[in-house]
Structures are given as C-alpha cells and as structure tokens.
Amino acid sequence: MTARMSLRSPIRLIAMKQLLAVASCVFVLVAACAATNQRPNIVFIISDDHAWTDYGFMGHPHIETPNLDRLAAQSVLFPRGYVPTALCRPALASLATGLYAHQHKISGNDPAQLPETPTSPGGEPETYRALREKLIAQYDRQPSLPKLLGERGYLSHQSGKWWEGSYRRGGFTHGMTRGFPEPGGRHGDDGLKIGRQSMTPVFEFIDHALAEKKPFFAWYAPFLPHDPHTPPDRLFQKYKAKGIESDFVARYYAMVEWFDETCGHLLGYLDEKGLTQNTLVVYVGDNGWIQQPDGPGFAPRSKQSANEGGVRQPTMFRWPGVIKPGKRDEQLCSSVDIVPTALAAAGVVIPKELPGYNLLPNLKSSSPTPRREVYGETFAHDVANIDRPEASLLYRWVIEGRWKLLLTYDGRLGRYARHHPQTEKRPQLFDLLSDPHEDNNVASQHPEVVARLAGKLHAWWPVTQRQVLTEWSDEPGQWR
Numbered sequence: 228m229t230a231r232m233s234l235r236s237p238i239r240l241i242a243m244k245q246l247l248a249v250a251s252c253v254f255v256l257v258a259a260c261a262a263t264n265q266r267p268n269i270v271f272i273i274s275d276d277h278a279w280t281d282y283g284f285m286g287h288p289h290i291e292t293p294n295l296d297r298l299a300a301q302s303v304l305f306p307r308g309y310v311p312t313a314l315c316r317p318a319l320a321s322l323a324t325g326l327y328a329h330q331h332k333i334s335g336n337d338p339a340q341l342p343e344t345p346t347s348p349g350g351e352p353e354t355y356r357a358l359r360e361k362l363i364a365q366y367d368r369q370p371s372l373p374k375l376l377g378e379r380g381y382l383s384h385q386s387g388k389w390w391e392g393s394y395r396r397g398g399f400t401h402g403m404t405r406g407f408p409e410p411g412g413r414h415g416d417d418g419l420k421i422g423r424q425s426m427t428p429v430f431e432f433i434d435h436a437l438a439e440k441k442p443f444f445a446w447y448a449p450f451l452p453h454d455p456h457t458p459p460d461r462l463f464q465k466y467k468a469k470g471i472e473s474d475f476v477a478r479y480y481a482m483v484e485w486f487d488e489t490c491g492h493l494l495g496y497l498d499e500k501g502l503t504q505n506t507l508v509v510y511v512g513d514n515g516w517i518q519q520p521d522g523p524g525f526a527p528r529s530k531q532s533a534n535e536g537g538v539r540q541p542t543m544f545r546w547p548g549v550i551k552p553g554k555r556d557e558q559l560c561s562s563v564d565i566v567p568t569a570l571a572a573a574g575v576v577i578p579k580e581l582p583g584y585n586l587l588p589n590l591k592s593s594s595p596t597p598r599r600e601v602y603g604e605t606f607a608h609d610v611a612n613i614d615r616p617e618a619s620l621l622y623r624w625v626i627e628g629r630w631k632l633l634l635t636y637d638g639r640l641g642r643y644a645r646h647h648p649q650t651e652k653r654p655q656l657f658d659l660l661s662d663p664h665e666d667n668n669v670a671s672q673h674p675e676v677v678a679r680l681a682g683k684l685h686a687w688w689p690v691t692q693r694q695v696l697t698e699w700s701d702e703p704g705q706w707r
C-alpha cells in the first residue's frame with residue numbers, strides 16, 4: 228500500500244459510507260414509491276333490498292350469511308352505517324357520486340307520471356322519455372367514482388343494478404347494462420343477471436385487468452336479495468326446515484343466503500388470484516326490506532322509509548395490512564363517506580363538493596372518525612320536479628349519538644303514496660340506543676333536543692318551500 232493510498236483510504240471509507248447511506252435512502256424512497264404506485268383494486272359489494280338486521284354477524288336468529296360474517300370479521304365494520312335515502316336509484320347514485328340526493332338530484336326511481344303516461348310498461352310517450360333522459364343527465368354533470376378512477380388509469384366494471392344509462396355513460400370502461408334508451412334499460416337489463424345466473428362477467432373482467440396490469444374497480448350490485456324472490460329450492464327448504472312458517476319470509480331469508488353465496492364466490496376469486504391483499508372491499512346495502520309474512524311485498528317502515536328498516540345499513544371496509552379490522556359499535560357512518568374514502572385509497576384528489584369524510588386515516592389507525600351526525604332525506608318514488616328535489620320531499624332525519632330526529636314534509640307523493648301515510652306530522656324523536664326499532668316517540672319529553680337537531684337539519688340543507696312541523700304540540704299534527 229503506498230503512502231498516497233493510505234492517506235486516501237479513510238476518505239474513501241467515508242465516501243463509501245456516504246454512498247451506502249445515499250443508496251439506502253434511494254432504496255427506501257423507491258420502495259415507498261412502489262408501494263404508493265401499487266394502487267389498490269377497489270370492489271364495491273352492494274346488496275339490494277336487505278335490512279340491517281338480516282345477517283349472521285348482526286345476530287339474526289335464522290338467516291345464515293357465513294361469507295359476509297367472515298368479511299365483517301376481516302373489516303372495519305360499522306354496524307350503525309346508514310344510507311341517506313332508502314330507495315334503489317338515489318341510494319346507488321349517492322354510492323357512485325358521493326353526493327346526497329338533493330345534490331345529485333336523482334331523488335327518485337322514475338320521473339313523476341304524466342297524465343298521458345300509459346300504465347302498462349313500454350310505449351311511453353316522448354314527453355315522458357325526455358324526462359327519463361333529463362334525470363340521467365343529472366348524473367352526467369357530476370364527478371363520479373368510475374370517471375375519476377378512469378382518469379387515473381383504472382379499468383372499471385359495472386354489474387347488477389344501474390339506472391343511469393349504459394355502463395359507458397356511467398363512466399365505466401366495462402360492464403353489462405345497455406341502459407336507457409335501450410329497451411328494458413330502466414334499471415340494469417343484462418346487468419341484473421349477475422349473481423342470479425353467473426359470476427363469469429365479473430371474473431372475466433378481473434382476468435382482463437390482471438392481463439392489462441391495471442388497477443380495477445368492480446361495482447357488484449346484484450339484483451339480490453331484491454324480488455323476484457326466486458331462491459334455489461335447497462335454500463328455501465332449508466329455511467322451511469328451520470320452522471319459518473311464512474313461505475314469503477322463508478323465500479326472502481333464502482334470497483339473503485343466496486346473495487351471501489355470490490359474495491363468497493367473488494371474495495374467493497380475489498383470493499384465488501392473489502388479489503385480496505391489495506384490494507379495498509367496501510360492503511353496503513342500498514336500502515332495507517322487511518318481508519310481509521302474508522304476501523309478496525315489503526312491510527311498512529322498510530324500503531322507501533326513513534325509519535331504520537329502510538336507512539340503516541351495516542357498512543364494511545376491508546384492505547388487509549392497511550385497514551385494521553374492528554367493530555365500531557356506536558360510531559356512525561354514512562354511505563356518502565364511501566366515495567371520498569375510495570378516492571383516497573386510490574390516491575385520487577377528492578372533489579371539494581363531496582360532503583362525506585375520507586375515513587381512510589381513521590380506518591388505518593383505529594381512531595374514531597370525525598363523523599358526529601348522519602343526515603338523511605326521503606323523497607317520493609317519483610320525481611315531481613327534477614330541478615327542485617324539494618317538490619317530492621317527504622322526510623328528513625338526523626342521527627346524533629343516541630338521538631334520531633325525524634321530520635315529515637308535505638312533498639308530492641305520486642304513486643306509492645300508500646307507503647307514506649304521514650299519519651304523524653309532528654316531529655318524531657327516538658333514542659336509538661335503547662329503542663333501535665323506533666317504537667317510542669319521545670319528542671314531547673325532549674323539546675330542546677328536537678330544536679337543536681331541527682336546527683342541524685336546516686343548516687345541512689335549508690328547505691324553503693315545504694311545510695314541516697319542527698316543534699311538538701299536543702294537537703294532532705296538521706301542517707300550518
């Protein structure tokens with residue numbers, strides 16, 4: 228070793244150490260970038276007409292949902308999740324846009340009937356079809372999850388219920404629904420076959436996204452357990468054997484388990500393809516259903532209703548290794564939180580107009596979410612005025628901790644009026660923690676709570692053209 232070398236070697240050693248330090252920093256940075264670049268796949272599983280009580284994990288005495296029970300154990304589960312509206316189309320539009328119905332303006336399933344609208348399906352007059360088109364055009368104006376994810380390179384697939392025209396118009400790259408104005412395109416057409424007939428279209432899409440090496444978004448909103456209640460006979464017989472007297476109820480219970488089986492197939496496919504780890508699975512239902520025991524329809528205070536049987540929907544988020552599983556017993560969640568949370572998971576900037584919370588930081592850290600209240604609004608099934616959702620406003624509600632305030636409005640009822648008898652026009656206040664089925668209206672005993680929560684509803688969305696009673700009176704409720 229020369230003197231010159233020996234002089235330089237300590238310097239070399241330091242340089243080497245520095246180089247190693249820089250290299251390890253670069254390695255850490257590259258690894259971090261790789262982790263953030265590996266954007267998660269996103270799967271929405273959306274049940275259709277399924278009450279909050281009707282799951283194994285929610286303690287139902289008869290209904291078996293082993294696949295959703297497993298998902299619940301692997302997820303952050305909000306047993307007190309809610310949808311703002313208990314009707315298919317507005318609820319689904321909120322799940323696609325992250326907006327309340329009074330914001331996206333798709334407040335009901337159909338435009339209100341015109342005097343010349345035929346009562347039999349098909350052959351609708353052009354004036355009525357123009358209203359259908361106008362309702363879908365409300366969706367076109369909004370930023371939506373499939374569109375925003377598509378801009379970031381996601382492939383997306385629509386299956387099941389979809390009301391806003393074709394899957395392409397909805398912003399999906401792939402899908403099943405041809406949609407209005409195609410024949411039978413009101414709410415899903417070919418999409419409604421998913422789950423009931425086969426899962427193949429979803430699985431083929433997943434394979435395609437894998438081959439393309441692109442992250443994907445799957446919207447799985449099967450027409451299940453929604454009627455027609457046509458479960459496999461083995462499941463119907465299973466519930467009859469459990470002693471369920473009413474065939475209508477046994478069929479509905481069997482439909483729920485059939486739906487659960489399809490969820491198992493989908494989640495199993497993610498496992499089989501090694502995708503479970505890098506996929507955010509979100510579970511929610513669009514609205515509730517309480518089966519009438521003596522006929523094919525739904526009981527009061529379920530579908531279309533602002534009562535818990537309509538709006539409460541257990542909500543789950545699963546992303547293994549990122550989201551810490553756990554049950555958030557009393558913590559509230561609104562379905563308008565789902566879109567911002569999914570966008571955050573995908574690294575997409577959340578549009579400012581979205582009213583929901585990005586829950587991702589809280590789902591990761593197990594900390595409580597910022598949500599202190601949940602808001603909801605019930606409009607008539609038929610949209611009286613597309614530009615002015617207030618015209619069909621029937622109820623609004625807010626839940627804060629144990630309290631739920633429910634206000635009744637004089638919006639136009641249209642068809643399905645019998646589901647909204649509006650016999651109680653005065654404010655209704657329920658203590659949900661002690662009275663989860665809303666049997667006791669305690670508004671007269673807590674005027675200060677009624678006033679405070681009515682103020683919150685007004686601040687949330689000021690309604691100006693409807694009649695409503697916001698104070699209890701002993702006189703029978705009459706709009707003044």
Ligand SMILES: [Ca+2]
Pocket residue numbers: 275276314315453513514
């Ligand atoms: Ca529904």
